[in-house]
Amino acid sequence: xxxxxxxxxxxxxxxxxxxxxxxxxxxxWYMGLSPFILxxxxxxxxxxxxxxxxxxxxxxxxxxxxxxxxxxxxxxxATIIAYAIVQSPLAERLIYPFLVLSQTVPxxxxxxxxxxxxxxxxxxxxxxxxxxxxxxxxINVVQGLRSTDPNAADLVRLVTASPRAQFIKxxxxxxxxxxxxxxxxxxxxxxxxxxxxxxxxxxxxxGYLILYGGQTMRTxxxxxxxxxxxxxxxxxxxxxxxxxxxxxxxSAEIEARAS
Amino acid sequence: xxxKVDRLQRLTELPTGAQAVSFKxxxxxxxxxxxxxxxxxxxxxxxVADRRFVSILGPSGCGKSxxxxxxxxxxxxxxxxxxxxxxxxxxxxxxGLLGVVFQTPVLLxxxxxxxxxxxxxxxxxxxxxxxxARAKHFVDLVGxxxxxxxxxxxxxGGMQQRASIARALAFQPTVLLMDEPFGALDALTRDRxxxxxxxxxxxxxxxxxxxxxxxxxxxLLSDEVIVMSARxxxxxxxxxxxxxxPRTKSQRHExxxxxxxxxxxxxxxxYPD
Numbered sequence: 403x404x405x406x407x408x409x410x411x412x413x414x415x416x417x418x419x420x421x422x423x424x425x426x427x428x429x430x431w432y433m434g435l436s437p438f439i440l441x442x443x444x445x446x447x448x449x450x451x452x453x454x455x456x457x458x459x460x461x462x463x464x465x466x467x468x469x470x471x472x473x474x475x476x477x478x479x480a481t482i483i484a485y486a487i488v489q490s491p492l493a494e495r496l497i498y499p500f501l502v503l504s505q506t507v508p509x510x511x512x513x514x515x516x517x518x519x520x521x522x523x524x525x526x527x528x529x530x531x532x533x534x535x536x537x538x539x540x541i542n543v544v545q546g547l548r549s550t551d552p553n554a555a556d557l558v559r560l561v562t563a564s565p566r567a568q569f570i571k572x573x574x575x576x577x578x579x580x581x582x583x584x585x586x587x588x589x590x591x592x593x594x595x596x597x598x599x600x601x602x603x604x605x606x607x608x609g610y611l612i613l614y615g616g617q618t619m620r621t622x623x624x625x626x627x628x629x630x631x632x633x634x635x636x637x638x639x640x641x642x643x644x645x646x647x648x649x650x651x652x653s654a655e656i657e658a659r660a661s
Numbered sequence: 662x663x664x665k666v667d668r669l670q671r672l673t674e675l676p677t678g679a680q681a682v683s684f685k686x687x688x689x690x691x692x693x694x695x696x697x698x699x700x701x702x703x704x705x706x707x708x709v710a711d712r713r714f715v716s717i718l719g720p721s722g723c724g725k726s727x728x729x730x731x732x733x734x735x736x737x738x739x740x741x742x743x744x745x746x747x748x749x750x751x752x753x754x755x756x757g758l759l760g761v762v763f764q765t766p767v768l769l770x771x772x773x774x775x776x777x778x779x780x781x782x783x784x785x786x787x788x789x790x791x792x793x794a795r796a797k798h799f800v801d802l803v804g805x806x807x808x809x810x811x812x813x814x815x816x817x818g819g820m821q822q823r824a825s826i827a828r829a830l831a832f833q834p835t836v837l838l839m840d841e842p843f844g845a846l847d848a849l850t851r852d853r854x855x856x857x858x859x860x861x862x863x864x865x866x867x868x869x870x871x872x873x874x875x876x877x878x879x880x881l882l883s884d885e886v887i888v889m890s891a892r893x894x895x896x897x898x899x900x901x902x903x904x905x906x907p908r909t910k911s912q913r914h915e916x917x918x919x920x921x922x923x924x925x926x927x928x929x930x931x932y933p934d
Contacts, residue, residue: 553767556735560754560761560832561784571784575771651771 472531527599546580724894760834
């Protein structure tokens with residue numbers, strides 16, 4: 403069977419997901435499970451329909467909004483921090499402990515504190531998302547900015563002594579694949595951050611919906627929200643991967659590290 | 662500040678056989694921590710006439726590469742003086758008179774072959790169409806015609822090093838420094854590259870300082886071989902190679918060639934490291 407390359411690459415994962423859904427549905431029917439314990443995919447689809455796609459979309463939008471702001475701010479900060487670390491050893495010694503600290507602090511434990519300080523609005527969620535998603539980008543960009551061949555620096559010095567030229571012509575482009583590698587991890591972390599943030603206190607959002615489903619014993623609604631979260635995560639990851647394809651060059655080294 | 666053109670004119674006005682490079686009693690000592698000092702080079706004194714091909718040969722750690730770094734003005738001598746094309750190394754470098762080929766190709770992975778060859782011109786802000794036309798000429802010269810749009814990872818090691826040589830030549834330096842440029846290549850490729858370099862040099866004759874570990878390579882390529890010894894790095898002998906050009910593969914088996922190699926090997930052995 404001959405298919406265009408992109409299509410066959412997509413066909414395989416879709417095929418395996420469909421198989422999984424069929425097995426899941428068959429298991430639920432065969433065991434005669436109550437939808438309260440484990441709803442089948444058909445039941446989940448029906449629940450989504452009865453809950454209303456517009457309401458679902460409204461909740462999803464809250465989460466998307468939080469993620470977009472947190473992700474943008476987090477990665478902007480990450481890039482600046484990475485640049486400072488690479489430029490100055492003093493900045494590195496001052497900032498690095500906080501970088502590691504920010505990762506060892508359990509986000510789920512900090513979330514209630516943030517709610518006490520900032521209320522149940524959007525602010526605590528954005529802060530958690532920033533905390534979750536800036537670290538992978540910062541670490542990768544630091545590595546990327548340091549990945550330049552010292553001989554390439556000498557090469558530039560043959561023409562100009564300007565550190566600006568060094569940065570623009572060699573250091574910055576070298577770091578781009580690392581930046582995107584960090585961004586891919588960062589975007590999935592941002593989704594987790596949003597859900598965690600909403601669990602502690604929210605009036606809408608996919609995380610709120612999962613919690614609400616649990617509190618009202620509506621397992622099917624929980625699954626609807628979880629499915630929507632997964633879909634959202636996939637879309638965001640896909641967007642970053644697409645941006646990478648359009649804007650980055652391929653680094654053999656990073657490809658090897660990722661696989 | 663004199664421009665590159667001024668300097669080039671001054672250089673061409675010099676009588677033939679003028680010195681492109683000269684080291685006068687150069688020494689380099691650097692601190693190696695805990696108060697101890699390492700003497701990397703001592704009493705280095707030699708000169709290279711314009712448009713000559715000179716190899717620098719010696720054991721590891723004898724300061725061959727350090728010598729090139731001094732010449733490029735990346736390092737400063739602690740004693741003596743260095744002149745490149747009539748000025749000090751740093752201003753020669755700033756005037757774009759120095760080209761460097763490293764042991765590794767140092768191609769930028771996000772640029773294709775043509776862009777890489779034109780990279781130094783890009784840094785000089787030469788307009789795109791002009792720099793690409795110049796780069797194309799040197800891509801052809803090193804035998805990479807047809808590979809202009811290839812990315813570095815699509816090329817073999819030998820082809821990458823050709824691109825790096827083309828980049829150095831497209832910069833049109835007066836003095837070309839080559840730091841073991843074939844050191845990372847396999848033996849067969851290395852052999853072919855040496856002959857190709859002879860061919861390129863014949864068509865675009867520059868003053869070349871060529872650092873190598875290989876006696877055969879040095880004799881094959883050079884007008885003159887400088888033999889160094891280690892600890893501290895210093896010049897032990899300077900041997901002119903008076904074999905006619907163009908040099909060919911078969912010459913390497915002739916008595917004259919073999920004799921040069923033997924003498925240089927003896928020079929190297931006389932100063933064991």
